[in-house]
Amino acid sequence: MSASSAATPATGYLTPTRQVRIADLRAKKATGDKWAMLTAYDYSTARALSQGGVECLLVGDSAANVVFGYSQTQQISLDEMIYLAAAVVRGAGNALVIADLPFGTYEASDEQAVLSASEMMRRSGAAMVKIEGGVRIVPRIRALVAAGIPVCAHIGFTPQSVNALSGFKVQGRGDAADRLLADIHAVADAGADMVVLEMVPAEVAARATAEVEISTVGIGAGPDTDAQVLVWHDIAAFPADGHRPKFAKQWAQVGADLTAAAASYRREVAEGTFPAQEHCF
Template identity: 50%
Template sequence: MTLQAAQEQSARSSDGDKAGKTEKADKADKADKALYGGTSTRRITVHDIAAAKRRGEKWPMLTAYDAMTASVFDEAGIPVVLVGDSMGNCHLGYETTVPVTLDEIAILSAAVVRGTRRALVVGDLPFGSYQEGAVQALRSATRLVKEAGVGAIKLEGGERSLPQTEMLVRAGIPVMSHLGLTPQSVNTMGYRVQGRGDEAAHRLLRDAKAAQDAGAFAVVLELVPAELAAEVTRSLDIPTIGIGAGPDTDAQVLVWTDMAGLTGGKVPRFTKQYANLRQTLGDAARAFADEVSGGTFPQPEHAFH
């Protein structure tokens, strides 16, 4: 082999080593930044959410209403936890989300923040806490940021909530919009699929784009036809989060009591049970009660002397 050929072979080998190292570094960087399964332990921000959209990464979101449950989801790697006004139905015993107060949201949001280290915690603005206008919305959102420590807030409505969204974003508070079925409007729209028909679909798409233009960092699409949700997702630069909106949104969210099988009675068709905690807890309660009534609990090892 001539000297020139040897030098060329050495250069090719060096270039190959560099390419291999670059590829490994890129993979490690991607693993570090991934929302779900990522190795970074710092608190997730809305900038990470935006980066996931650019990477085409899909990610999960769950609700939580207390520190212990939130800590379980945080340890499981759930990147975004929503303290939703769904607490009204599944935690506080209300028939709808309408009675939920800002005080209740603030108390439970603070608990969820204390129970998490990595997840971005989003606090819901409940009915009556932002509908008066932008100033009321800023006052309410400021409470959740300052008192509870949430990293973002969620509010319902597209064009009708633009002044509120714009005000909060200007004040430095990240906003997640909520379109489609908006449970706080249950008294006027009921619980039914939204966006069916050309006119309704165009209106929802317009609302989504308006929310993005106002500065929202993400949009929840609830009970929306899958095809429309896919179109909205393609049309936006910010991520969409589906619940009953088909598989093509950037993320998916479920109410945790539905996901874990704790909710009793009929549950929405778009949910999926990944456990049966209602059965598990019921069995545990009956086993405890049987041992107490039968005199077999506590045993000597459970007592102090």
């Protein structure tokens, strides 16, 4: 066990005991140590996930769906993302926090990308921004890196481009594998510190991971990436009736437990058994 991590029954396995840095995650690739990323959108959840030992928290634009109830991720604004990211940073403990730049805040120009990313980092305290796209987005990555802003790239299935991709489809199959590999080499060469590979064939993700020096983070990309990321609502089945992607596993039933707790609370209020004497001053 390294000096920078510890395990206790009350927290998680190998919970970081000092601030996780980009260099720490980069070093794990060299040693073959896997690491974990989960989405987070608020202070309390960030505290719980970091206490569980998760090294990296992603304030994803999936907040559009799971927090704000929008039908598409394209609908969330930079301001909304910044408020969420700031809350996560305050609760993140030693975890490294990455924040998505939402749709429409970086595509137009290098200047727009740098201004949006600078605003995100200044107001939220996030350590890194994430943007979607491969070869086509290389100029933006170079501009961000030149401005001193760490970048996590995102290729394969990119939710902000769901309409252009004609829906939620696996990317990189067959002849398209070469294009995906070209994308990952392009973002690595442009200076990205890590790259999310979403919904790509496992063998393609394994090859990509072996070919680049930066960390690869898989979501529906098989077991051979350097790290894994999931939406926390998916790992905890929250809400109980929510859609779960094929690549997600449920380790808890938070949705069902919360509904049951609410139902019990409502019943005891109606019956007059809550609050009881022990709850009174």
